[in-house]
Amino acid sequence: MIDKKLIREVGSSLYHIKRNVGYQWLMLVLNILLITVITWLLAALLSGAQLSSGAIGIVIGTAVLVIVLRHYLGVLAAISSERASHAVKQQLREKIYRKLLSLGGSYHERVSTSEIVQVSVEGVDQLETYFSSYLPQFFYSMLAPVTLFVALVFVNWKAAVVLFVCVPLIPISIAAVQTFAKKLLSRYWGQYTSLGDHFLENLQGLTTLKIYQADERQQQIMNEEAEKFRRITMKVLTMQLNSITIMDLVAFGGAALGIGIAVWELHSGTITLQAALMTILLAAEFFLPMRTLGSFFHIAMNGMAASDKIFRLIELPAEKSGEQALVPMPFPITFANVSFSYDGERTVVSDLNMHLPQGSFTAIVGPSGCGKSTSAALLMGELDGYDGAICFGEQEGRTLREADRLRFITRVTHQSYLFSETVRENLRLAKKDVDDAAMWAVLEQVRLADFLRGEQGLDTMLKEQGSNFSGGQRQRLALARALLHDSPVYIFDEATSNIDVESETLIMEVIETLAKTKTVLLITHRLANVVHADQIYVMEAGAIVERGSFVQLVNGDGGFAQLWNAQQALENYGKEQEHEEKQG
Numbered sequence: 001m002i003d004k005k006l007i008r009e010v011g012s013s014l015y016h017i018k019r020n021v022g023y024q025w026l027m028l029v030l031n032i033l034l035i036t037v038i039t040w041l042l043a044a045l046l047s048g049a050q051l052s053s054g055a056i057g058i059v060i061g062t063a064v065l066v067i068v069l070r071h072y073l074g075v076l077a078a079i080s081s082e083r084a085s086h087a088v089k090q091q092l093r094e095k096i097y098r099k100l101l102s103l104g105g106s107y108h109e110r111v112s113t114s115e116i117v118q119v120s121v122e123g124v125d126q127l128e129t130y131f132s133s134y135l136p137q138f139f140y141s142m143l144a145p146v147t148l149f150v151a152l153v154f155v156n157w158k159a160a161v162v163l164f165v166c167v168p169l170i171p172i173s174i175a176a177v178q179t180f181a182k183k184l185l186s187r188y189w190g191q192y193t194s195l196g197d198h199f200l201e202n203l204q205g206l207t208t209l210k211i212y213q214a215d216e217r218q219q220q221i222m223n224e225e226a227e228k229f230r231r232i233t234m235k236v237l238t239m240q241l242n243s244i245t246i247m248d249l250v251a252f253g254g255a256a257l258g259i260g261i262a263v264w265e266l267h268s269g270t271i272t273l274q275a276a277l278m279t280i281l282l283a284a285e286f287f288l289p290m291r292t293l294g295s296f297f298h299i300a301m302n303g304m305a306a307s308d309k310i311f312r313l314i315e316l317p318a319e320k321s322g323e324q325a326l327v328p329m330p331f332p333i334t335f336a337n338v339s340f341s342y343d344g345e346r347t348v349v350s351d352l353n354m355h356l357p358q359g360s361f362t363a364i365v366g367p368s369g370c371g372k373s374t375s376a377a378l379l380m381g382e383l384d385g386y387d388g389a390i391c392f393g394e395q396e397g398r399t400l401r402e403a404d405r406l407r408f409i410t411r412v413t414h415q416s417y418l419f420s421e422t423v424r425e426n427l428r429l430a431k432k433d434v435d436d437a438a439m440w441a442v443l444e445q446v447r448l449a450d451f452l453r454g455e456q457g458l459d460t461m462l463k464e465q466g467s468n469f470s471g472g473q474r475q476r477l478a479l480a481r482a483l484l485h486d487s488p489v490y491i492f493d494e495a496t497s498n499i500d501v502e503s504e505t506l507i508m509e510v511i512e513t514l515a516k517t518k519t520v521l522l523i524t525h526r527l528a529n530v531v532h533a534d535q536i537y538v539m540e541a542g543a544i545v546e547r548g549s550f551v552q553l554v555n556g557d558g559g560f561a562q563l564w565n566a567q568q569a570l571e572n573y574g575k576e577q578e579h580e581e582k583q584g
């Protein structure tokens with residue numbers, strides 16, 4: 001019923017929990033005092049004793065004082081409870097955030113984005129009850145029956161013993177449902193994250209779903225998922241309700257037993273009226289803390305199930321970190337017999353051998369799905385579990401620190417992410433301390449400067465995913481950002497896909513200029529873009545089938561020459577058509 005690992009993780013909250021238990025215990029002691037003086041007064045009045053107004057005044061004064069003090073302690077207990085949960089939430093979210101940073105760019109290979117969102121938002125919130133209510137109540141419910149027993153044993157020992165013995169029946173009933181509850185809650189959380197996965201995916205692809213009018217089908221799938229979630233939620237609620245009913249039976253049954261004993265003893269004349277009244281008023285107090293613990297238990301169990309997911313995330317093996325001296329990029333980059341499969345069954349890249357010397361301009365071409373982007377992702381260290389070796393100089397990529405790799409290599413894809421911030425903030429991602437002059441210089445290079453001068457310059461705001469820029473402008477901005485990063489190696493993965501010819505030509509010019517001073521790997525399906533590459537690897541179905549300079553390949557009789565001729569014929573036809581249209 002206590003998750004030691006969880007408590008160890010967020011030890012700072014223990015201080016506030018102890019304070020909360022202390023305040024609750026003082027409130028109980030005050031309650032016993034209040035009941036003692038009131039029952040004394042009642043017993044005296046009922047027995048017809050003559051009480052002085054001073055004595056009555058003392059009793060009333062004590063009662064008022066006790067009530068005020070209890071209220072004050074209640075406020076203090078609530079504050080401690082709030083602080084305990086605040087400390088937990090802050091610590092856990094910070095740990096999750098740091099873990100995500102340490103996992104690096106390949107985090108989504110190990111854990112889905114929606115799971116991270118759910119675990120760090122909802123999951124951590126679920127733990128709030130565990131720390132702010134359940135844990136303090138757990139300790140208090142151990143302390144309270146012992147305190148009550150000590151107070152009552154001198155007044156009515158028989159009832160005190162019976163009540164004390166009945167209290168453990170509640171935790172026994174909780175323990176009985178625990179194994180079943182744990183399994184059920186684990187399923188509940190599994191279903192919850194699965195529903196979240198679908199929801200996030202559909203939300204992200206909503207425009208596409210609308211375009212193809214496929215939203216109805218997705219809605220149906222979501223409905224089915226939601227229905228499964230509803231069913232498991234109802235099972236959880238039924239389990240909780242049944243368990244609470246059992247606890248109520250034990251709690252109120254036990255209290256009734258204590259009260260029965262007190263009445264019987266009073267009837268037999270073995271105890272005083274005050275002792276009987278005290279037993280009656282304190283009987284329920286024996287069980288109430290455990291009963292409250294029982295109801296917190298179910299919410300806490302939910303938090304504990306969430307904590308399993310939080311730990312799965314926090315305990316993922318992280319990148320080696322720590323301050324280390326900046327090392328220069330070791331060259332050359334070599335792929336030696338590299339094979340990789342995403343699912344362990346279908347080999348996507350097989351026996352890849354590539355050599356990228358420092359300062360070289362290398363291109364990879366090949367049909368869609370042949371494994372070009374996978375090769376780039378392997379180089380970026382985003383995919384684990386490959387066979388063979390990817391070496392940076394003498395060093396194998398697996399031992400390279402993520403931070404170094406990201407400093408060495410910049411990748412620009414056809415979907416580089418632009419934030420809905422200003423142009424300045426987007427550029428600053430690549431270099432924190434960059435000044436305006438350097439930003440304008442790269443913007444000139446990618447020929448965005450004139451356009452931006454007509455807008456708000458570096459303060460021009462981008463809408464979500466840069467939707468107020470054209471495809472070509474977005475890509476040129478992404479390229480400007482990459483240039484600012486100033487890394488020794490650049491990967492351009494279909495960086496000119498789906499953009500206008502003018503932007504494509506311009507981007508290719510920038511890439512070719514860059515290739516004079518940096519090591520560049522260009523992945524493209526358009527062979528006209530690789531004419532100036534030092535070496536070209538032609539891939540087919542995950543393997544390299546040809547390799548050479550453009551002249552060597554185009555004069556050969558392999559697939560490259562055939563594809564080149566086909567693409568040229570198509571482009572010439574396009575140009576002729578365009579020319580005719582202009583003439584006519």
Ligand SMILES: Nc1ncnc2c1ncn2[C@@H]1O[C@H](COP(=O)(O)OP(=O)(O)OP(=O)(O)O)[C@@H](O)[C@H]1O
Nearest residue numbers: 342343348366367368369370371372373374375525
């Ligand atoms: N994350 C992934 N999980 C499983 N399979 C994947 C994943 N990414 C790619 N694949 C598969 O690996 C194969 C190679 O994909 P890759 O993206 O490397 O091809 P590509 O040559 O870059 O294609 P394109 O030119 O269309 O971008 C494809 O068959 C694809 O289905």
